[in-house]
Amino acid sequence: MADNKIFVSYRRQDASGEAGRLVDHLQEIYGEESVFLDVETLEAGLDFIQAIEKALNSCKVLIAMIGPHWLNIQDAEGNQRIFNEGDFIRIEISAALKRDIRVIPVLVNGAVMPTADQLPEDLQGLTRRHAQEISSSRWKYDCDQLVAALSKIIEPKPQPVKPTPIPPNSAKQKSWFAKNYLWLLGGLVGLIVLIQLLSLPEEDAIYDDFEENTEWTNGLSQPTEKDSPPAQLPEENPTTTQDNSFQEPSNTTSTEEVFVDEITGYWLLSDPQGNTSTLVFNQYDDSVEFLEYNIYDVEVGEGNGSISGTQLTADYYNSLVQISGKLILNTSNAGGSWVGTISFPTLGTTTNVSMQRINP
Template sequence: MSNGKIFISYRREDTSGESGRLKDKLEQVFGQENIFYDVETLEAGLNFDESIAKALGESKVLLAMIGPHWLKVSDSKGVLRIQKPDDWVRKEISEALRRNLRVIPVLVNGAEMPDQTELPEDLKELSLKHAQELSSSRWNYDVGELTKVLEKIIAKIPEPKPQPQPNPRPFSPPVAKPKSWWAKNYLWLLGGFVVFIGLVGLCSNPETETYPIDDSGNVATDFLDEDTAMASGTVGEPDFEENRNQGSEQYEFDLAGEWSLYLNGQKVSILMMSQEGVNLAYYEYNLLNQKTAEGNGQVDGQYLAMDYYGATGVNGTISMSTNNSGQTWVGTIYFPATAVTAELKLTR
């Protein structure tokens, strides 16, 4: 396969835009020097007839761009240009046929192949050529099919070889970051919480616990739960039920221990809770045992409210309630710009 040019023949009134677009695409494959396009290729002052003949002598392929108006374009007197012997499109195609160049009709935007009866004598052979279609709706595919045909005739320009990168940077393994104080000491902190919880349990032993005395010298049953009141003998079951129904009894829950925090049903962290009376304190750890937040608050019967101080500086509040004796607490974590539905489940 030797070098040669691709000659693009077209009518400005018919396929000027498509021809220029095709020229740009073919230059990327075969090089600018191998595409003849009269508007840009001919130099000013040259004889047009001689320049066309010279370009055809250097070409191996002529693309005859035929649009919907290719046969219908006429001069100022109404004579069809294709029927005039001095028409340049007619002269280009007839000269290419005479030189036995590969002439490929390119039907643009739904144009049909001209019939022999519509063509002058020197162009009748054009109607016998196999055509390639070219439409705007599938431009890239049609140009690709035409390019495959041309690659069998005209040599492509060589693709540039990739250049090696000078002085590539040597690989440096990532340096491990030192563990934070919390990552190194969270086991000691966890052990301290366990000891603290044990001490709280000993201090709240019912056998040694004292109860306040009312004005009559009896134990004040307002501060006793049901089991303790019955065991002390200070109140019977009917009286306890009456106080409960009247809403005078406040149910206190022991929240000390490990709680799993769920957001939208997915476990995201662990809260280590400590409790002293109605006062609560906690540390939050993510699933990698890294401290992420801390806070404190209070439990008031079936409701708890706590502050949230994030390690990254994001603060908020936690508001929850329980309806299953303190085994699960459900509520919302409020941040300055949003609120998240949350759930605490006992895991200790």
């Protein structure tokens, strides 16, 4: 096996989640065969000490993930496991130091580097190695710093070329007439109305004079005294009643409808932790489909769904970790930006996300 592997050492009670997340990230960049996750990678029935020795023979780098409890975890007798000669974490790091393999301490969840007097003699060389920090609040930035250091030692695998999405027919470049026909139509209607007003017959002028000499009260026209004599009130008919009350027209204002623009194109999906990916959408009427790419332009997911009003709902599948989820987004500014959630029912997790257009 080529001497190009990365060995990740960690304690399950201390940094299990961070180790798994980091390994997924490194496998995207360097390939699955280039990352060895401690005893998790071993097949059943193998001697883990022999397997560790064999893995270290093909490794250039050992990443020692150190969390807040890494040093103080105890065995069944209440002794620190790091001082136990059979502790596999001690075996892994000690063997790497003896073979002059590059050892990179990675501090997670606010952990600090142990001092030499806190470690057994064969691990004290670890304190002289420059450490990298990784925190959940700036995970992407910290991982990029670690990858930059690793890439000086191990060459990343070639990344596939990102395919160019084929836009639907509705996304073709519109002609000048297609973009401005509403303005042209409005101008034509206005011109017709103006011509009709200028060609009014003379009889309409008589009606205009009548309006000038008429006072309007509560929507009912009453002639003035100088233009006509007082009107004679009709005799009261006891058998009929007349309702002369004026009915105000209702003032009902409809809510302005929001129309969502064409969503075809490139969008940046992000969460509050700073993780981002690129979604490439194609829209066909109310249905949509998309591909997801990570920051290294590797396809990691796909989805399809529909747009109803100002809500986008899509089924999502992450091909990297082989898990399905649900993406629900809403917009309040005609599709310029979207906010919502992505949920994974099998994990029981829901994360707030936002989506901004990358290309116009």
